[in-house]
Amino acid sequence: xxxxxxxxxxxxxxxxxxxxxxxxxxxxxxxxxxxxxxxxxxxxxxxxxxxxxxxxxxxxxxxxxxxxxxxxxxxxxxxxxxxxxxxxxxxxxxxxxxxxxxxxxxxxxxxxxxxxxxxxxxxxxxxxxxxxxxxxxxxxxxxxxxxxxxxxxxxxxxxxxxxxxxxxxxxxxxxxxxxxxxxxxxxxxxxxxxxxxxxxxxxxxxxxxxxxxxxxxxxxxxxxxxxxxxxxxxxxxxxxxxxxxxxxxxxxxxxxxxxxxxxxxxxxxxxxxxxxxxxxxxxxxxxxxxxxxxxxxxxxxxxxxxxxxxxxxxxxxxxxxxxxxxxxxxxxxxxxxxxxxxxxxxxxxxxxxxxxxxxxxxxxxxxxxxxxxxxxxxxxxxxxxxxxxxxxxxxxxxxxxxxxxxxxxxxxxxxxxxxxxxxxxxxxxxxxxxxxxxxxxxxxxxxxxxxxxxxxxxxxxxxxxxxxxxxxxxxxxxxxxxxxxxxxxxxxxxxxxxxxxxxxxxxxxxxxxxxxxxxxxxxxxxxxxxxxxxxxxxxxxxxxxxxxxxxxxxxxxxxxxxxxxxxxxxxxxxxxxxxxxxxxxxxxxxxxxxxxxxxxxxxxxxxxxxxxxxxxxxxxxxxxxxxxxxxxxxxxxxxxxxxxxxxxxxxxxxxxxxxxxxxxxxxxxxxxxxxxxxxxxxxxxxxxxxxxxxxxxxxxxxxxxxxxxxxxxxxxxxxxxxxxxxxxxxxxxxxxxxxxxxxxxxxxxxxxxxxxxxxxxxxxxx
Amino acid sequence: xxxxxxxxxxxxxxxxxxxxxxxxxxxxxxxxxxxxxxxxxxxxxxxxxxxxxxxxxxxxxxxxxxxxxxxxxxxxxxxxxxxxxxxxxxxxxxxxxxxxxxxxxxxxxxxxxxxxxxxxxxxxxxxxxxxxxxxxxxxxxxxxxxxxxxxxxxxxxxx
Numbered sequence: 001x002x003x004x005x006x007x008x009x010x011x012x013x014x015x016x017x018x019x020x021x022x023x024x025x026x027x028x029x030x031x032x033x034x035x036x037x038x039x040x041x042x043x044x045x046x047x048x049x050x051x052x053x054x055x056x057x058x059x060x061x062x063x064x065x066x067x068x069x070x071x072x073x074x075x076x077x078x079x080x081x082x083x084x085x086x087x088x089x090x091x092x093x094x095x096x097x098x099x100x101x102x103x104x105x106x107x108x109x110x111x112x113x114x115x116x117x118x119x120x121x122x123x124x125x126x127x128x129x130x131x132x133x134x135x136x137x138x139x140x141x142x143x144x145x146x147x148x149x150x151x152x153x154x155x156x157x158x159x160x161x162x163x164x165x166x167x168x169x170x171x172x173x174x175x176x177x178x179x180x181x182x183x184x185x186x187x188x189x190x191x192x193x194x195x196x197x198x199x200x201x202x203x204x205x206x207x208x209x210x211x212x213x214x215x216x217x218x219x220x221x222x223x224x225x226x227x228x229x230x231x232x233x234x235x236x237x238x239x240x241x242x243x244x245x246x247x248x249x250x251x252x253x254x255x256x257x258x259x260x261x262x263x264x265x266x267x268x269x270x271x272x273x274x275x276x277x278x279x280x281x282x283x284x285x286x287x288x289x290x291x292x293x294x295x296x297x298x299x300x301x302x303x304x305x306x307x308x309x310x311x312x313x314x315x316x317x318x319x320x321x322x323x324x325x326x327x328x329x330x331x332x333x334x335x336x337x338x339x340x341x342x343x344x345x346x347x348x349x350x351x352x353x354x355x356x357x358x359x360x361x362x363x364x365x366x367x368x369x370x371x372x373x374x375x376x377x378x379x380x381x382x383x384x385x386x387x388x389x390x391x392x393x394x395x396x397x398x399x400x401x402x403x404x405x406x407x408x409x410x411x412x413x414x415x416x417x418x419x420x421x422x423x424x425x426x427x428x429x430x431x432x433x434x435x436x437x438x439x440x441x442x443x444x445x446x447x448x449x450x451x452x453x454x455x456x457x458x459x460x461x462x463x464x465x466x467x468x469x470x471x472x473x474x475x476x477x478x479x480x481x482x483x484x485x486x487x488x489x490x491x492x493x494x495x496x497x498x499x500x501x502x503x504x505x506x507x508x509x510x511x512x513x514x515x516x517x518x519x520x521x522x523x524x525x526x527x528x529x530x531x532x533x534x535x536x537x538x539x540x541x542x543x544x545x546x547x548x549x550x551x552x553x554x555x556x557x558x559x560x561x562x563x564x565x566x567x568x569x570x571x572x573x574x575x576x577x578x579x580x581x582x583x584x585x586x587x588x589x590x591x592x593x594x595x596x597x598x599x600x601x602x603x604x605x606x607x608x609x610x611x612x613x614x615x616x617x618x619x620x621x622x623x624x625x626x627x628x629x630x631x632x633x634x635x636x637x638x639x640x641x642x643x644x645x646x647x648x649x650x651x652x653x654x655x656x657x658x659x660x661x662x663x664x665x666x667x668x669x670x671x672x673x674x675x676x677x678x679x680x681x682x683x684x685x686x687x688x689x690x691x692x693x694x695x696x697x698x699x700x701x702x703x704x705x706x707x708x709x710x711x712x713x714x715x716x717x718x719x720x721x722x723x724x725x726x727x728x729x730x731x732x733x734x735x736x737x738x739x740x741x742x743x744x745x746x747x748x749x750x751x752x753x754x755x756x757x758x759x760x761x762x763x764x765x766x
Numbered sequence: 767x768x769x770x771x772x773x774x775x776x777x778x779x780x781x782x783x784x785x786x787x788x789x790x791x792x793x794x795x796x797x798x799x800x801x802x803x804x805x806x807x808x809x810x811x812x813x814x815x816x817x818x819x820x821x822x823x824x825x826x827x828x829x830x831x832x833x834x835x836x837x838x839x840x841x842x843x844x845x846x847x848x849x850x851x852x853x854x855x856x857x858x859x860x861x862x863x864x865x866x867x868x869x870x871x872x873x874x875x876x877x878x879x880x881x882x883x884x885x886x887x888x889x890x891x892x893x894x895x896x897x898x899x900x901x902x903x904x905x906x907x908x909x910x911x912x913x914x915x916x917x918x919x920x921x922x923x924x925x
Contacts, residue, residue, distance in 0.1 A: 018859060019855075022846075022851060023842065031801045207902050208902060209804070209812055209866070209900065210804070211806070257866065258806075259865075259866040259903055260866075261902070289808060486865065487865070655907075656904055659904065659906075660902075664905075685809070686812060693896070693897050693899070693900060694892070694896040694897055702907075703907075724905075
């Protein structure tokens with residue numbers, strides 16, 4: 001605790017990683033400073049699409065304090081200077097062409113940021129503009145130029161039974177994923193009614209408050225980086241591949257991360273910063289401005305067209321989905337996003353047949369990347385909106401319609417996949433009770449429900465953990481889950497403490513660096529408490545086993561006779577404190593029991609994603625609104641959002657995750673959007689880009705942490721970090737329709753859009 | 767161009783010569799190693815860099831260092847310098863109002879300023895006051911709880 005007494009007001013002590021955030025002591029990547037460190041700045045493209053015909057760096061290089069100026073030419077000797085997840089098409093720095101406003105054209109290293117900034121401004125670039133392709137429609141037009149002349153490196157991600165995946169199937173299409181089972185055409189033909197609707201999903205930015213920051217330092221052929229990234233081992237692999245280094249010559253340090261939400265997932269500018277440091281022959285820090293961070297990655301805009309059948313008894317029959325995602329200029333996590341959107345389109349319901357196709361179209365916009373619940377957010381918005389519209393059209397209460405069609409606990413989501421591990425009906429009933437559905441809606445108000453769903457835990461995911469425990473029972477837990485604010489460090493320490501039978505504050509979470517920390521696949525897909533949690537549990541069991549073995553050798557008793565209780569060993573009626581026993585035997589500095597744990601979910605070709613899903617993540621949402629008929633302004637009076645933690649290891653942290661995600665989703669539903677004016681971003685700066693703040697909150701906002709005890713994690717827990725994103729937008733739109741009849745099919749619900757929908761509803765009524 | 771300044775930070779007097787274009791945030795972070803002052807948007811929108819200047823919350827990213835002349839400045843480091851969490855910090859921890867923590871220092875200082883002006887703020891006052899801040903992690907509900915809890919703790923201390 002660094003001498004801080006954290007309980008003067010009488011409640012609990014807090015782990016240092018939390019209390020240090022309250023006292024300002026936490027070191028973020030933003031704060032890292034090395035001796036002799038120089039500073040970088042980037043020159044970015046003002047054009048959406050252009051050839052680079054020439055770059056004159058002479059004026060910049062002549063400036064006092066400038067150590068290096070890098071352009072695409074500096075990547076010529078790198079063995080593989082591209083990155084991306086699956087398909088790799090993003091250059092470390094642009095070589096001959098820029099593909100969006102904000103693309104990196106040149107990089108300067110100088111003695112300080114202002115000199116670097118001035119030098120970047122002094123670089124003269126000659127561009128030859130090419131047509132901007134700002135929408136998937138424009139990029140798919142026959143006359144549109146191809147955005148890439150050569151095939152991307154890497155490969156499209158592999159999938160399992162019932163799914164197909166293909167990379168670059170046609171011009172300006174990055175990838176295509178299809179998923180299905182059953183005979184969709186026959187099931188739709190036999191349906192009592194079939195509905196086709198299209199839904200628009202908008203582009204938003206993560207708006208993490210700490211912009212992207214990286215520091216790199218070379219020592220000979222070895223590079224160390226201090227990165228705000230949430231995927232240290234992914235970045236280690238990318239840097240090694242791009243520079244042709246063995247993995248052990250790359251070390252990623254992960255200081256505290258000031259918000260991520262996916263925006264700090266996967267490779268971003270880390271290879272460029274490493275290159276800048278190598279060229280300058282000095283440690284280099286590149287801290288992006290907030291404006292630059294906004295131009296780094298976004299959530300995928302999308303259009304989803306759903307054709308859905310329902311039988312005479314009000315049961316869903318089949319769904320066909322045609323999904324087009326705007327991938328922006330480069331692949332980033334688009335391949336995964338296509339898969340996750342197409343796979344999740346059926347939502348939490350039972351179907352006879354599903355047939356979906358998701359395509360990512362390349363455009364000249366900010367690259368679409370990982371964003372909390374990606375795929376699930378797009379799919380849940382469209383699906384839950386249409387489910388409500390169908391119910392209303394059939395004269396069925398939308399709440400009852402959902403209840404009638406939910407998957408039962410244990411029922412597979414799709415053939416070959418795992419069973420539903422939440423009680424979907426119980427979850428919906430709970431949020432309905434919380435919003436007061438037992439009573440009629442107050443006059444003029446409307447209520448809406450939605451149940452989003454996504455898979456969680458990752459595909460064939462794995463993780464390892466090391467737990468070191470001293471003779472005094474002080475434990476140090478080492479794993480690669482990055483605590484980006486979601487409370488992963490605290491939850492994993494609690495899992496270790498529970499298994500060891502010691503107090504949670506006796507376990508500290510070790511700093512992460514890839515030289516010492518056991519690896520994982522990155523902090524994604526709400527996997528930390530489940531996948532890494534299982535590895536941590538196993539490591540703690542390994543320590544227990546070693547302690548019992550030690551006690552057996554010391555006391556000459558049978559292993560079954562040893563009961564570990566607190567930090568003592570009880571044998572029969574005798575209690576033996578462990579510390580003196582361990583000290584007496586080992587002497588010297590004492591001893592550490594070092595436990596190891598590992599978890600790997602096997603691949604399974606019979607499952608649609610090539611591995612059975614580990615957890616299902618429902619988001620039960622309920623909203624109550626009024627709509628001003630004159631202005632179109634929507635007032636959200638009540639919002640209830642629930643998710644299933646399986647078992648809540650830390651209930652307060654679970655509420656925090658659900659609420660934080662829900663307000664991000666609400667922000668997108670009500671007004672937030674990264675907009676373009678022609679080829680130029682219109683509001684890619686914090687003064688113009690609005691996110692939800694305290695005056696925007698609903699009057700009554702509450703979260704529900706369900707504990708359905710069906711999870712696969714330690715003690716039946718499940719991941720919960722992304723859940724709150726999934727159902728909110730649809731619940732609000734469904735409430736607007738309930739209040740007014742206005743049928744919204746695209747985000748955000750601005751007064752203009754609501755007025756237009758009200759007018760359309762009125763003309764339908766006439 | 768530079769200016770000679772005298773000012774107090776967390777109770778300690780400093781006399782420094784600073785460049786005229788230096789911001790207060792850079793002065794605190796780079797010259798006084800007070801890195802608890804976090805720079806986020808760098809445009810006085812997000813509130814992460816908030817410090818107290820003569821008791822008033824200001825965005826250090828958008829304040830020139832020379833404006834600190836003769837000022838009494840409190841940063842997050844000044845609140846727990848006695849080795850004890852102060853009531854607002856404690857309330858933020860207890861209410862679960864801290865996730866990534868990047869906004870926390872600015873929020874805590876701003877709440878101090880609020881509770882000094884208004885010891886028992888109602889919900890509307892709290893929401894309006896915190897409009898100067900963005901928290902992208904928590905959804906704000908826990909932060910509103912923390913402010914109410916902090917008000918209670920300060921009352922208890924005063925009693």
